[in-house]
Every structure is written in C-alpha cells, then in structure tokens.
Amino acid sequence: MRNILNVFKFEFLTVLRRRSFILGLILVPLIPSLLLGVLNLINQDESQSIQEVITQEVGSPLPIGVVDQANVIKEYPEWATQGRLVPLESEADAREKTAAGQLQGFYVIEPDYLETGNMRFIKPQISMITELLQQDVLKDLINYNLLGADQERFMRFMNPANFTFEYLNPETADTRDQSNAGTYWVPYAVTMFFYMIILISSGLMLSAVTKDKENKTIEILLSSARPLDLFIGKIMAFGLLSLMQMVVWFGTLTLLMDMGKTSLPFLQNISIPTSVLWASVPFFIGGFLLYGSLMAGMGAVAPNLREGNQSTFVLSLPLIFTILSINQLIETPFSSFTTFMTLFPFTSPVVMLTRLSVGPVPTWQLIASIALLVGTVLIVIHGVANLFSSQYLLSGQKIKIGLFLRTVFIGHRRA
Amino acid sequence: MATIIVDKIAKSFGATQAVKDVSFDVHPGEIFGLLGPNGSGKTTSIRIILDIYQPDSGSVTILDGPMTNEKLNHIGYIPEERGLYQDVPLDRGLTYLASLKGLTEDQIKERLPKYLAKFDLTEHAKKKAKELSKGMQQKGQLIAALIHDPEIIIIDEPFSALDPINTQLVKDLLIEQRNAGKTIVMCTHQMNQVEQLCDRLVLINQGQVLLQGELSEIRNRFRTNEVIIDALNPLPEKLNGVSRIEKLNGAYRLSPQEGLSSQELLNELITQGIKLNSFEVAVPTLDEIFIKVVKESGGVDE
Numbered sequence: 001m002r003n004i005l006n007v008f009k010f011e012f013l014t015v016l017r018r019r020s021f022i023l024g025l026i027l028v029p030l031i032p033s034l035l036l037g038v039l040n041l042i043n044q045d046e047s048q049s050i051q052e053v054i055t056q057e058v059g060s061p062l063p064i065g066v067v068d069q070a071n072v073i074k075e076y077p078e079w080a081t082q083g084r085l086v087p088l089e090s091e092a093d094a095r096e097k098t099a100a101g102q103l104q105g106f107y108v109i110e111p112d113y114l115e116t117g118n119m120r121f122i123k124p125q126i127s128m129i130t131e132l133l134q135q136d137v138l139k140d141l142i143n144y145n146l147l148g149a150d151q152e153r154f155m156r157f158m159n160p161a162n163f164t165f166e167y168l169n170p171e172t173a174d175t176r177d178q179s180n181a182g183t184y185w186v187p188y189a190v191t192m193f194f195y196m197i198i199l200i201s202s203g204l205m206l207s208a209v210t211k212d213k214e215n216k217t218i219e220i221l222l223s224s225a226r227p228l229d230l231f232i233g234k235i236m237a238f239g240l241l242s243l244m245q246m247v248v249w250f251g252t253l254t255l256l257m258d259m260g261k262t263s264l265p266f267l268q269n270i271s272i273p274t275s276v277l278w279a280s281v282p283f284f285i286g287g288f289l290l291y292g293s294l295m296a297g298m299g300a301v302a303p304n305l306r307e308g309n310q311s312t313f314v315l316s317l318p319l320i321f322t323i324l325s326i327n328q329l330i331e332t333p334f335s336s337f338t339t340f341m342t343l344f345p346f347t348s349p350v351v352m353l354t355r356l357s358v359g360p361v362p363t364w365q366l367i368a369s370i371a372l373l374v375g376t377v378l379i380v381i382h383g384v385a386n387l388f389s390s391q392y393l394l395s396g397q398k399i400k401i402g403l404f405l406r407t408v409f410i411g412h413r414r415a
Numbered sequence: 416m417a418t419i420i421v422d423k424i425a426k427s428f429g430a431t432q433a434v435k436d437v438s439f440d441v442h443p444g445e446i447f448g449l450l451g452p453n454g455s456g457k458t459t460s461i462r463i464i465l466d467i468y469q470p471d472s473g474s475v476t477i478l479d480g481p482m483t484n485e486k487l488n489h490i491g492y493i494p495e496e497r498g499l500y501q502d503v504p505l506d507r508g509l510t511y512l513a514s515l516k517g518l519t520e521d522q523i524k525e526r527l528p529k530y531l532a533k534f535d536l537t538e539h540a541k542k543k544a545k546e547l548s549k550g551m552q553q554k555g556q557l558i559a560a561l562i563h564d565p566e567i568i569i570i571d572e573p574f575s576a577l578d579p580i581n582t583q584l585v586k587d588l589l590i591e592q593r594n595a596g597k598t599i600v601m602c603t604h605q606m607n608q609v610e611q612l613c614d615r616l617v618l619i620n621q622g623q624v625l626l627q628g629e630l631s632e633i634r635n636r637f638r639t640n641e642v643i644i645d646a647l648n649p650l651p652e653k654l655n656g657v658s659r660i661e662k663l664n665g666a667y668r669l670s671p672q673e674g675l676s677s678q679e680l681l682n683e684l685i686t687q688g689i690k691l692n693s694f695e696v697a698v699p700t701l702d703e704i705f706i707k708v709v710k711e712s713g714g715v716d717e
Binding site for chain 1: 515
C-alpha cells in the first residue's frame with residue numbers, strides 16, 4: 001500500500017509540476033474566456049453605434065411620405081406606422097416637402113404595384129440599416145391593408161401558429177425544442193468534449209508506462225515494488241489529474257455559457273442540463289478507468305511509446321465509432337441503436353452524456369449502463385493486471401494485438 | 416548461514432530455456448561473481464533472486480526465508496540497463512526511488528545530501544538527469560542502489576561502459592561495501608575484474624552451472640604442472656624432462672614430462688645450465704578457465 005502511495009505521489013506531482021500540463025489546464029479555459037470577453041466588448045461597441053444610428057435616423061422627428069398611386073392603403077393606423085409614415089397626394093408635393101426639409105424622403109407605390117410589387121424610394125441620403133427598418137414599417141402597413149384593414153387577421157398573419165406538444169409517453173419521447181439551436185449544439189459539444197478528454201487522459205497512461213521503459217527505470221522499480229502497485233499508483237495519479245482537468249475545463253465551459261448569455265444572444269437559449277453535470281463525473285471516471293487501463297496494458301507490452309501509439313487505434317475504435325455515429329445518436333436518441341450505444345460499456349462513457357444533454361434517459365438505462373461499465377472496468381483492470389507482469393514489462397518484443405486482447409479479456413498466466 | 420541460497424531454479428520463456436537447475440549460495444560479507452557469457456542466463460537468475468521473475472521450478476532463500484516485500488527494501492540493485500528519470504531533477508528522481516525502498520521523507524532528507532556530496536553531485540542535484548553526463552548519471556544510479564543502506568547489493572555488469580575513473584570508483588565502492596559487511600553479487604563476463612574483486616564465483620553457460628567455488632580453489636583446480644620461466648639466454652630446442660616448450664612474450668612456458676614435479680623440473684633446468692631470471696608455476700587466468708570451460712560445455716548461445 002505504501003508503494004502505491006509513493007508511485008501515486010511521484011506521478012501526480014511530476015505531471016502537476018510540468019509546464020505543459022499547467023498551461024493546458026489554464027489556457028484551454030482561459031482562451032475561450034478571453035474570446036468571450038473580447039466578443040462582449042465588441043458587441044457592446046457595435047450595438048451602441050447601431051443604436052445611435054437608429055436613434056438618429058429612425059427616431060428622427062421627420063416622417064416619411066407615401067404616395068400611393070396604386071390605391072392599396074386605405075388606413076394609416078398609429079399602432080402600425082408609429083407616426084412615421086404620412087400619406088401624400090402627389091409625387092410633386094412629396095418632392096417639394098422633402099426639399100423643404102419637412103420629410104426624410106418618400107415612397108412611391110407604383111400604379112401597377114399589385115401586379116409587379118414595384119415601389120420607389122426617394123431620399124436625399126440612403127442609409128441601408130435605417131431603410132431596412134423603415135421598409136418593415138411600410139410592409140406591415142401594406143400587409144394590414146391588403147388583409148382588409150382587419151387588425152386581428154393581420155396579427156394572425158404575422159403569427160399564424162402557436163404549437164404546443166403533447167407526448168403519448170413523455171419519458172421516452174423526444175421533447176426537445178426543435179427551433180432551439182442549443183437542442184443540437186449542446187449534445188454535439190458534450191460528445192466531442194468527452195470523446196476528446198477520455199482519449200487524451202487515457203493516452204497519458206500509455207506514456208506513463210512506456211516512460212519507465214524508455215528511461216530504463218522499470219527494472220529498478222520492479223526490484224522495489226510489485227507490478228500491480230505500479231499500475232494502481234499510476235492509474236490513481238493520472239485518474240485524479242484527468243478528473244481535475246475535466247472538472248476545470250467542463251466547469252469553465254458551463255460557466256462561460258452561463259455568463260455569456262447576457263452578452264451573446266445566441267447563447268441565451270443554450271444551456272447544459274444539470275443531469276449532464278452530475279453524470280459527467282462517474283461516467284468520466286468509468287471511461288478513464290476503462291480506456292486508461294487498456295492504454296496502460298498497451299504500455300506494459302509495448303517496447304516504447306511509438307510502438308504503443310501505433311496500436312492504440314484499435315483500442316480507440318469504439319470511441320471513434322461514437323463520433324462517426326454522432327448525428328444518429330443526437331437525432332434518434334430513443335432508437336435501439338442509441339440505446340445499445342448507451343449501454344455498451346466502451347461507448348457509454350460518452351454516449352450517456354450525449355443522451356443526457358439531449359433529454360432525460362430512462363432510469364433503468366442509467367442503472368444498467370453504470371452497472372455494465374463498472375463490471376467491464378473490473379474485468380479490464382483484472383486483465384490488464386496480468387499484463388503488468390515483469391515478463392511483459394521487461395520484454396522488448398513487438399505487440400501482438402490479438403495476444404493483448406486475449407490476455408486482457410480471457411486471462412494469462414503470470415511470469 | 417548463506418545470505419542467498421539458489422536451489423535448482425529453472426525458467427523458460429516460450430520454447431527458450433533460459434535457466435535450468437541452477438544452484439549456488441552467496442555468503443555474508445563476500446563479493447560473489449555470477450559469471451557467464453552473454454545470454455547465458457545470468458540476468459534471468461538475478462531477476463529470479465529479486466522475485467522479478469517467478470521460477471518454473473526450484474526456489475530461492477534470501478535472508479533466511481523466501482522473498483517478501485519487506486526484504487526487497489534490504490536489497491540494492493543496479494541492473495545492466497541503467498536508468499534515471501530523464502525529465503525529472505536528479506534529487507527528485509532519487510527521492511522517489513528511495514521512497515520505494517521504504518525510506519521515510521525525513522530519512523531521505525538526511526541521507527540524500529550526504530550521498531550527493533560523496534559522489535560530487537551536490538551542485539547538480541536540481542538538474543534534470545538528461546542534463547547530466549553519463550558518468551554523473553551512473554553515480555546517481557549508484558546512489559539509488561545504496562541510499563537505503565542495503566544488506567545485499569546486486570550489480571549487473573558493474574563496469575559496463577564505464578571510463579577508467581568510474582571503473583575505479585565502482586571497484587572502491589564494492590570493496591568499501593564488502594568491508595562494511597555487505598553481501599555483494601556481481602554479475603559480469605569481465606574476468607579481470609572478477610579476479611581482482613571476487614571471493615567466490617559461479618560460472619553458468621546456456622542456463623546451466625559449469626563451475627563454482629572459491630576463486631583460489633578454482634584456479635588451483637585448473638592449474639597444471641606447467642611452469643613459466645624467464646631465461647637469461649635462449650633455450651635450446653630440446654630440454655631433458657620437458658615435453659613441450661612454448662614461447663611467450665620474452666618468456667617460455669614449459670610442460671614437464673609426465674610424473675615430473677615443478678620442483679624436479681627446476682632442478683633439471685639448473686643441472687642443464689639454464690640461467691633463470693624467474694621461475695613460476697603457471698596458474699591459469701580466469702579468462703583461460705572461462706574459455707576452456709565454456710568451450711568444453713558446447714560454446715556460447717548466440
């Protein structure tokens with residue numbers, strides 16, 4: 001036990017003191033924080049200047065004239081025009097008043113408007129932003145009149161449907177707000193985040209084990225500590241480091257999304273469900289222990305890091321497959337395929353969090369997923385312990401992936 | 416009671432039999448040579464002694480019983496493949512290795528500066544191992560093996576890739592440790608070093624013991640009646656009582672006729688008027704014994 005703690009302490013502090021780790025831990029959340037801050041500042045400046053323009057021009061006391069040669073506008077209700085549009089008898093009259101500074105400018109609705117939709121806008125100076133806003137007022141006015149000057153009908157035209165959804169089985173139904181961008185972006189972001197962090201953190205285990213071989217310290221270690229002590233000490237150290245990294249990164253991401261809502265409108269409807277937050281810890285730990293153990297086992301049999309890295313692709317295939325299936329997982333969260341991926345221990349550490357960011361997951365799936373993950377982790381750790389024998393650790397032979405998988409999942413006599 | 420008793424150990428890796436029926440014992444306070452050509456099974460035997468490998472059969476008794484985790488703390492081991500954590504400061508790497516040998520933080524804080532000073536490494540303690548010269552790194556490895564004041568020191572190829580200064584340093588260290596009552600197992604194929612340092616030895620080849628015993632006893636066992644003389648004048652082609660004359664560098668090796676002792680041969684030479692500078696009984700070198708025994712056993716594994 002003491003040697004496990006010695007290994008843990010050394011590995012933990014060695015990585016924690018590494019500049020690259022500290023920079024990664026701080027910079028990854030710092031960069032988006034700074035970007036958000038900069039965006040916030042830019043947005044504030046831009047929105048002020050746009051507001052100023054609109055206040056100056058739209059808020060100008062001068063109205064805009066309307067010369068209706070097609071005779072489509074019967075009424076100019078105050079609630080629609082806000083006093084900005086005034087009817088004029090002729091184009092000549094409008095020109096005269098504009099030149100005299102009594103109008104900002106004027107629209108001419110052409111006689112063939114109903115057939116062609118043609119209009120002209122005459123103004124001393126054109127500002128595109130202002131024009132778009134002014135045109136909206138005119139369009140609303142025309143729509144109101146084309147609909148028979150009926151306010152109720154016009155309001156219905158503007159908002160033709162207010163849907164509410166009812167689900168036959170709310171527990172398994174896809175209750176997501178389809179109009180909300182966050183409905184899709186949050187699961188994508190969560191999936192990618194946990195895919196990356198499980199892959200990165202478990203990769204640390206590979207380098208932690210091969211490092212002892214490359215430094216040629218492995219034989220000295222084996223003359224002082226049992227191979228299993230080395231394995232447990234290392235996985236504890238890198239597990240804690242990775243958990244720290246995950247909590248800092250994911251916590252910052254969640255915090256930034258929350259803080260960004262006030263300054264970035266597109267974040268207003270996006271949030272990470274709390275179920276993802278609490279589930280992230282156990283599923284990340286499970287994912288790390290599963291893949292970290294496999295990577296450590298690969299490190300035990302690989303003569304060096306390069307050889308080990310070449311073989312980790314096979315071990316990462318379930319995670320890669322998760323990413324390849326990401327669209328299907330998010331769009332059909334209740335399909336048999338997604339349920340299988342939620343329960344399958346090699347994909348569940350990522351897919352369960354994808355599912356939770358989509359919506360509620362049935363309780364039995366949560367329990368079954370955790371149980372299967374824990375069981376598989378125990379089997380894999382036991383199998384990898386077989387690989388953490390002196391014979392493999394001191395061997396310089398090339399890895400045979402078949403032998404590796406057979407030893408992990410079926411067992412092998414220790415050296 | 417022997418410090419280490421190796422009893423008929425055998426170990427195979429797949430189809431390769433690395434060690435078969437190897438037995439020897441190491442006594443307290445001696446430097447014991449575990450000799451053999453490359454690939455003879457020396458390192459496998461050491462790893463079995465250290466409990467790094469489990470033998471297929473046979474047993475090892477160490478410090479009056481089987482190996483335990485606690486007993487590992489009484490052994491200092493320097494493997495042939497010397498290593499230190501390259502990206503970690505020397506003192507931190509040594510602190511870790513010392514902690515694995517059961518030393519407390521206080522003990523390490525007390526001992527490490529002394530060892531660093533002894534090996535002239537104090538000013539390099541904060542440097543990463545990769546920034547140190549090879550010689551300095553080897554000194555660091557010696558500290559890792561000695562800092563916990565082990566009862567047994569096992570050192571594999573102690574003089575491998577060492578320059579003359581560091582070779583002497585290691586020799587002095589081994590003698591110092593022996594004089595302090597430590598038991599030392601030295602695993603090597605460099606016979607001249609063994610002759611200078613070892614009290615007893617075992618020679619293994621192809622995983623089997625060919626020879627073992629005290630150094631002087633082994634040399635006597637292999638000695639013949641041959642004598643080496645340094646004559647003032649060139650010798651005639653034939654001498655009475657001599658069956659064969661072999662020219663060496665400025666000397667002659669004479670094989671006496673059967674039944675003639677070296678004393679009788681000396682008398683014979685004097686009688687024949689041979690003037691001598693020196694006359695000595697030819698004792699075979701360990702190198703010669705090694706080559707002879709290994710060749711007779713069937714050569715060397717490639």
